[in-house]
Amino acid sequence: MSETGKSGRLEALRRRLWALERAGRQSRAVLPFGLGPVDEVLPGQGLTLAVLHEIAGAGGEEEDGAVAAAFLAGILARLKPGLPVLWCLGEGDLYAPGLSALGLDPQRLILARSRRTQEVLWAMEEGLRNRALAAVVGEIDSLSLPASRRLLLAAEASGVTGFALRRWRSDRMAAAQRLAPNAAQTRWRVAPLPGDVSAGEPGVGRPRWQVELWRCRGGAAGSWVMEACDATGHLSVVAAMADRSAAQPASHAG
Numbered sequence: 001m002s003e004t005g006k007s008g009r010l011e012a013l014r015r016r017l018w019a020l021e022r023a024g025r026q027s028r029a030v031l032p033f034g035l036g037p038v039d040e041v042l043p044g045q046g047l048t049l050a051v052l053h054e055i056a057g058a059g060g061e062e063e064d065g066a067v068a069a070a071f072l073a074g075i076l077a078r079l080k081p082g083l084p085v086l087w088c089l090g091e092g093d094l095y096a097p098g099l100s101a102l103g104l105d106p107q108r109l110i111l112a113r114s115r116r117t118q119e120v121l122w123a124m125e126e127g128l129r130n131r132a133l134a135a136v137v138g139e140i141d142s143l144s145l146p147a148s149r150r151l152l153l154a155a156e157a158s159g160v161t162g163f164a165l166r167r168w169r170s171d172r173m174a175a176a177q178r179l180a181p182n183a184a185q186t187r188w189r190v191a192p193l194p195g196d197v198s199a200g201e202p203g204v205g206r207p208r209w210q211v212e213l214w215r216c217r218g219g220a221a222g223s224w225v226m227e228a229c230d231a232t233g234h235l236s237v238v239a240a241m242a243d244r245s246a247a248q249p250a251s252h253a254g
Contacts, residue, residue, distance in 0.1 A: 031079055035224075035237050043218035047075065047186065050159045052152045054143070054184040056166035058191035058210065065167055067209055069094075070102055070228060071190045072163055076135055077103030077233030079161065083134035086127040088120045089113045090139035090167050103233030108134075121147050128154035128162050135161045148182035187215035193225065206230070208238060 030046030032039050039045045047053065055072050057064025076085050087094065087109050096106040110133075112123045117140050124138035128151060136155075143164050155162045164184060193208040207228040214221055225238045 031075065034234060037224060037237055038213075038222065041213065041220040041222045042186070042216065049079075049161045050155050051185045052148060052155055052162040052164065052183060054164045054166060054182065054187040056178070056187075056189055058189040058212065064191050067192045067207075068188075068190045069165060070098070071188070071209065071211065071235075072137065072165060073099050073102040073104040074229030074233040074235060075163075076108075076137070077105075077229070080134035081105075081108075083132065084108050084110050085134050086110045086112065086123070086130075086136045088123045088127070088136070088138040090115060090117070090120060090141070101231060102229045103231050117142055121151070124162060124164075125150055125154050128160050129158050131158050131160065133160050135163060137163045137165055139165045139167050141167050143180075143182045143184075145180075145182055148184060152183045152185075184215070185217045186213060186219075188213055211235075 028044060028051075029049045030042070030044040031049060032046035033042075042048070055068050057066075057068045079085075085104075085108050089111060094106070094109070094111070099106050099109075112120075112127075114120050114123065120138045120140050121143075124136050127133060127136040143166070148164070151162050151164070154160075164182075189212040191210045191212075193210055209226050209228060210223065211226050212221075212223045213219075227236045227238055229235055
């Protein structure tokens with residue numbers, strides 16, 4: 001067989017495997033955002049449950065980290081509301097009134113704390129094996145491919161959804177870790193934007209975020225300007241979707 005024929009068959013095989021993977025993910029339970037431009041790029045028309053997701057600030061600043069946590073809080077508010085959430089803290093603390101304003105009842109949270117990433121990863125993996133939880137969150141600065149695969153396997157086995165909330169502890173670490181591959185199905189970046197001043201006064205209206213889905217296995221990438229979560233955990237798209245890339249096999253790498 002010629003080299004051209006072999007390349008054609010390999011490409012056809014890759015596309016077939018990608019299609020099968022996408023079909024398999026579409027059959028899983030999902031949590032829709034309720035936003036057409038967002039749900040349509042996600043496999044199954046929503047955030048797949050019982051897998052691992054990554055959420056981080058876009059710039060590595062403390063403010064970006066707080067916005068990423070707020071974005072996640074809105075998701076958790078709508079995810080199996082009757083069940084508790086294990087939140088493994090790294091540094092800092094959670095602000096209960098702020099979580100309530102985003103729809104997440106602080107009484108649902110079970111908190112674990114450690115400044116060591118390996119201990120947080122251990123607590124996440126143990127939590128993901130507990131079917132009584134709605135989700136497990138781990139605040140971590142680094143996430144290796146082997147560690148993320150362990151978390152993914154634990155989530156798939158139990159049906160509990162895992163979230164790696166990335167906290168960059170230095171600009172240098174952020175640059176090294178931001179693009180490193182891992183097994184998360186989706187990888188999100190969230191950054192604050194100036195608030196809505198349509199009412200004529202600065203600061204009036206809900207905060208605005210730039211939300212980027214930059215990696216999605218079985219789906220496509222996308223970027224949207226959104227208003228922050230309301231008291232029910234729901235977001236709203238402010239502007240038309242920008243920088244959306246077509247769903248290609250390469251879009252679900254890393």
